[in-house]
Amino acid sequence: MIRSPLLIVMCVGYFLVLLDVTVVNVALPAIGGTLDTGPAGLQWVVDGYALALAGLLLVGGTVGDVYGHKQVVLTGLVVFGLASLGCGLAPGVGWLVGARFVQGVGAALLLPGTLAIITDAFPDRTDQARAIGVWAGVGSAALPAGPLLGGLLVDWLGWRAVFFLNVPIVLVAAVVAARLVEARPHTGDRRVDWLGAVLGTALLGTVTYAVIEAGAWLLIVAAVLLAAFVAVESAKADPMLPPKLFRRPTFSVANAAAGIMNLCSLGLLFLVTQYLQTVRHHSALAAGLDLLPLFLPLTVLAPLTGRVAGRIGPRWPMVAGLVVAGAGFALLLTLTAGSSYWALLPALLLWGCGLGVLTPAVVAAAVGAARERSGLASAVNNTARQAGGALGIAAYGAVAGSAADARLFVSGMHVAGLVSVVLFLVAALSTALVRMN
Template sequence: MTGSPATLLRRAVSPARHAGSPRTVLFVMCTGYFLVLLDVTIVNVALPSIGSGLGTDVGGLQWVVDGYALALAALMLTSGTAGDLYGHRRVVLAGLVVFGVGSLACGLAPDVPTLVAARVAQGVGAALLLPGTLAIISRAFPDHAARARAIGVWAGIGSLALPAGPLLGGALTDSLGWRAIFLLNVPIVLVALVWSAATVQESREERARRPDVPGLLLGSLLLLATTYAFIEGGRAGAGSPEVLASVVLAVLALPALAVAEIRRGDDAMLPVSLLRRPAFDAANVAAGIMNLGTLGTLFVLMLFLQSVQHRSALLAGAAVIPLFAPLAILAPLGGRITSRTGARLPAAAGLLVATAGLALLALAVPHASYLVLLPAFLLWGIGMGFLTPAVVAAAIAAVPAERSGLASAMNNTARQTGGAIGIAVAGAVAGQPADETRFVRGFHAVALGAAGLYTAAALLVLMLLPGALIPGGER
């Protein structure tokens, strides 16, 4: 990137010379959104190469993935509020700068601690960027019909990032090495930054809430301590002093967070009035379990495909396309079905179909053919394709219309939090791929555990989600 980070940030916050066309704004915002979601899946396929290149074990690889996920989960709600208060353009462009610098640092990292720190920086940039892209698109398309079409494009581009990640990551890792998956971001971010600074107009809310700093700090502490306990517990054992200390911190942070949010009322990062709505809670719990099971199992799956079945990074990435392609293809159909029938049945059906796919992974053994894995991937992906739009729609429908943005952000935070914890748990359960017998047994336990959680989530949504989408939910 040209110039220091401070110089780029000053350029980013300077006023746009002219407003770009709505389509230009949409394209640039979709570029940023695509990069954020791409980094959720592109890294998994490079994990064995990172491990061998930097000499780290599964615990170190967990931190490489979770460094990004933790920052994204912890800052998602606060960054949306910051955009309302300080301007969405300013926050989005600052996010691009941080994400680009973090990507460059990842690509040049000489060791695992540096790489993890750079991944955290990437996550901070992603958290600044993600909520604002949708807010800017909404402002660029004031007509309701045009806005709906634009948001559909935005969601579709995001869905394409999921199957693109493993395939692109595998190709880059095999041809240029794992560092290329991070360095690829740098020129794209630079173009998006300059183009956005020139064409996106500033927007902010007249009555924006102040950021909930106590909620942010306590929520981040709770998430970090919980993740640390699982990852380091898998490395050093549950009885190690560091793990016990992190458990104590998590236990103390949870009630402290509850008290802080109750005192702040409706201006809290996690408003208690929304959390008292059973349908809203069920949608967010289901969303968290969805990513906990999916990202946790995916973390172990990619190690299984490469370290146990000895596929190349490219072949491993291509192998999971049947998992992610249904999600990208069926999500629009799932959204239409949800709008007609309500979220309860599509969410429950999606969870149960995905359960069947996860359960079939118990048949995966070191010398199993791809035909054994394919039905598991297809069922898992088809279930996710119907589940994802249903839980998002259910969360938004459960709250008053004026709080729909916050509801969407909380649902996204639940997904990112579930994913971070899922990766920590899955790695601790599976252990090191070098111990092949234990690792495969752990892989099966992770997949079956995820299937069990999905079944429990299906029962939860059947009991608590309404049969139709009622805007505003229950009062």
Template sequence: MTGSPATLLRRAVSPGRHEGSPRTVLLVMCAGYFLVLLDVTVVNVALPAIGAGLGTDIGGLQWVVDGYALALAALMLTSGTAGDLYGHRRVVLAGLVVFGAGSLACGLAPDVAVLTAARVVQGVGAALLLPGTLAIISRAFPDGSARARAIGVWAGIGSLALPAGPLLGGALTEAFGWRAIFLLNVPIVLVALVWSAAIVRESREEQARRLDVPGVLLGSLLLLATTYAFIEGGRAGATAPQVLAAAGLAVLAVPALAVAELRRGDDAMLPLPLLRRPAFDAANVVAGIMNMGTLGTLFVLMLFLQSVQDRSALLAGAAVIPLFAPLAVIAPFGGRITSRIGSRLPAAAGLLVATAGLALLVLAAPHSPYLVLLPAFLLWGIGMGFLTPAVVAAAISAVPPERSGLASAMNNTARQTGGAIGIAVAGAVAGQPGDETRFVRGFHAVALGAAGLYAAAAVLALLVLPGALGPGGEK
């Protein structure tokens, strides 16, 4: 595609025509989705290098990871509504611009404060991209069976981002330094932006909800205050004035958010009628616990592999491939099982298998050989492979078909929220990697805590999640 910068800009903001084939649209949207999920895991392997390069402690590293997760969690629900109102093409293009600008700022950040702020910008761009890519794909494939296959490709590409993140992050950090993991995004985003501007047709909903600005602000305040309380509690102690103030603010934000959402009615970011469905609530609680345990433990695990066991970034990234590869391979198979027998048993089985894997991490010691860690990684990853499609299916099947998109977005928000809080808690429990003895004890406590949460979630899944579905989707 050729033209002056002004011409390209006009194409990007104009309504556009659907000049590309559906397969081309699918390819470009998958590229954006891949980048969003890649940045969930690619940073973890570079954390020791970031800490050394910018002179920050574990609290600063927690903010680097959580800045992205918090923005993604806070804006996920609203960005879908923004696409309905203003056009999914415009929102996706805006998301690419914001994500690319955030990536560039991350790569050039002179200190951890700037890096954290840039990660928040990245998270805003990711939140704009994630629901919009799926909406555009759905409209590019009007035939139901073709749409289902396209969404399967979209989900499969996303699954590949999880094992690719640690390996790619380790290779880039080892070869070019930690800044390369962010700067690599910039040319990819530019290509996706220009290509999307040329081939994607604009679309919006005729009966779109209004944006819930009070809900977004209060929800963001709740997430930020909760995360701050955990991270600063690990640094300054649970009774520090700033920690108590943040915890009090989080407590006050809960009823304020509930009142604001009640007043918004059908335009609420969190539609309260959906939250009165036990199966829907249980699916979201399990989803939050899933990411809380996984991302929290992963945060500490990557520091353990590098700072305690002295692995390079590349070797640490390669070491966790057995954790993420089963998720990418088993998730489609787990989805087929869930469609036949319901979510209850696959979710409970996945949680229990992952519980065993997390519990085995207590065997990890500073000089443990890799074969001690491998069974833990495999069991953990296999369990996640069965669990992930089951909790998403449970959330969607618990609501009317016309609310399935919102149900999926709320389930994703629960996962991102759980992940952000899990990282904050795990870092506070583990402490600084420099104190090796305390850090290893903290790592074991994080793993056992995650295993306990998973076991409790398995009980919840068995009691509340739906079993096999009969004709017409009835239990």
């Protein structure tokens, strides 16, 4: 296709955004050793990115609608690239967390615009469907690539290379995008809900800080921020997050399931990665290879499940995915500090197969519940997933503590696994009881 270079560039942007959700996990022990930081610092290294992405993802799409997606995507690439450079040069954990937050801001500007530009560039429905399929496939590939690529870079070049790698890729992508993407005038019919974005990000950040730092009094601040956020969004004519959508049971259940999915999955991934490297003494590369049975089923099954959900509806694929992944979490309860990898493998396979069935179904359910605003529904679902992931890393990291104490860490991982089983079963039951189209 004539515009295929544009498609490649947009896919590169999407790939980098998702890659940085998982690639850092295998680098955490090395980061902790170099920067002399403990579990709380490592949680913030992951959550700094996740918080900014979750808090600003909704507003990122609106900014593109108002000011033009080309300008916003280029800005996102520049911010992401500079922040990646800052991460690689970080002299201490505070600097690294700050740079990770800025990296998340760039990702929030970049991600929604990549799909919008692809949609505009391929007006023919057949070409558009193929292009979006390529975009989604490249995004799925970022999940297994993250731990593997991260492991290679950490073992061969050190953890800073995980961030430095982004810089030349972003530079080339920005130059090509500037030449190929057509600038479109802003629509002028939407306004950016800056107050909603600030309140939403502050709310998520406050809850996360309260969990990581055990600051229970901050939950009072979070309650005030929540009340303010609901009041502001209810009063606006064009809010970032329309409260009325959550009056629809299907929409609420789908997004709750999406949040629980990432809360448990990213929280447990944070722990399992440290279990492999610190408790079982696997190298970063070996840990990346160990995690492939978790991510490969997601990549393979997601397209198939999407077609199944299109035929029979998303409810029963969601239920099946939640139950299968929950069974994988249950197997984590059998692990000890001395367990071999073969004891972990069945848990990873069930967990990955469950996510492969669940992920496309939960997106289809959320979008199907608000077809008149499918773009917003998709953005809300993505936000629920990113917010759930940020909270999961904070909560599960706080429960497990330092992996240096293997016995207590594994005990904490068992607690996190049990909580995940319960949450997934509750989500499965709630899904089964709600009628979905």
